[in-house]
Amino acid sequence: MKDLKGKNCFITGAASGIGRSVALELAREGMNLYITDINEEGLANVKKEIEEIGVKVISSKCDVSKFEDWEKCEGVFRENLGDIDLLVNNAGIAIGGSILQLELEDWEKVLGVNLWSIIYSLKTFVPRMLAKGSGHIVNVSSGAGIFGSPEPLPYVTTKFAVVGLSEALFGSLNGMGINVSVICPWVIATNIWNISELKVPQKLIEDVGEEKIEEMMNEVRQGFLDIAISPDEVAKIYVKEIKENKLYICDNKDYFNILALKGKPQEFENALKMIHAERTKNMRDRYSKMGINIDDYR
Known part of the structure; x- marks a missing residue:
């Protein structure tokens, strides 16, 4: 899809972050857009930005975890824009915590937004x-x-599933005129850092207090945001490589090295252990600064 001008796109999670930036970049390429999100205020602001570019844009609230919302959106899309040329499944959430802290409802919530939404689409x-x-x-x-x-375990699970699903679609739709891409962002400055939930042991909350836990979580969030890339910056990369029909779209080229490393099982296993050990140490150090031995709460 080298020329996007006059073509029609449906995009989820468009009220902020990657969704907003990609929508604006596609609009600059001349695409007409149907933007959706559950954040109606943010969505209205993005719609105004797109209207200023001069392409056709419609918007509506959409809970991507509900198939009936998808059915409604499809009807609106057909009535207002006609044929669909580009489908961008961007909406996502994260809930963190150990396997012991996560409830089944947490898994279901993340699966609904991050995976079932794509199946519905x-x-x-x-x-x-x-x-x-x-x-x-x-x-x-x-x-x-x-x-x-x-x-966070549910997030990682769904994101692996999205990669596998995209690869399978790429193969199954090959030769039918439909291209498939999967975007694998690095650390991007988006709203997910603010809305993500983290489940911690109740005893830890009782011992140190919610305020202290929130203080540490803010420190962790800020640590990620300090190294994060602007979504406006990566959106240019994503749209360029969508136009080039790339299967894997990565803003961090080290991800391609990781994919190659998977062909060397022992080396990959060693790398996995090393990175997990490093992250565990960092977590222990953060809690230790607060006078907490996190191993007492596992």
């Missing part, structure tokens, strides 16, 4: 792409979908 829009013999599906995963971080 395929059920909704792929038949239309197949009927016209063209289209492009873009699924936003994460670097955590390439290399298994120790946390």
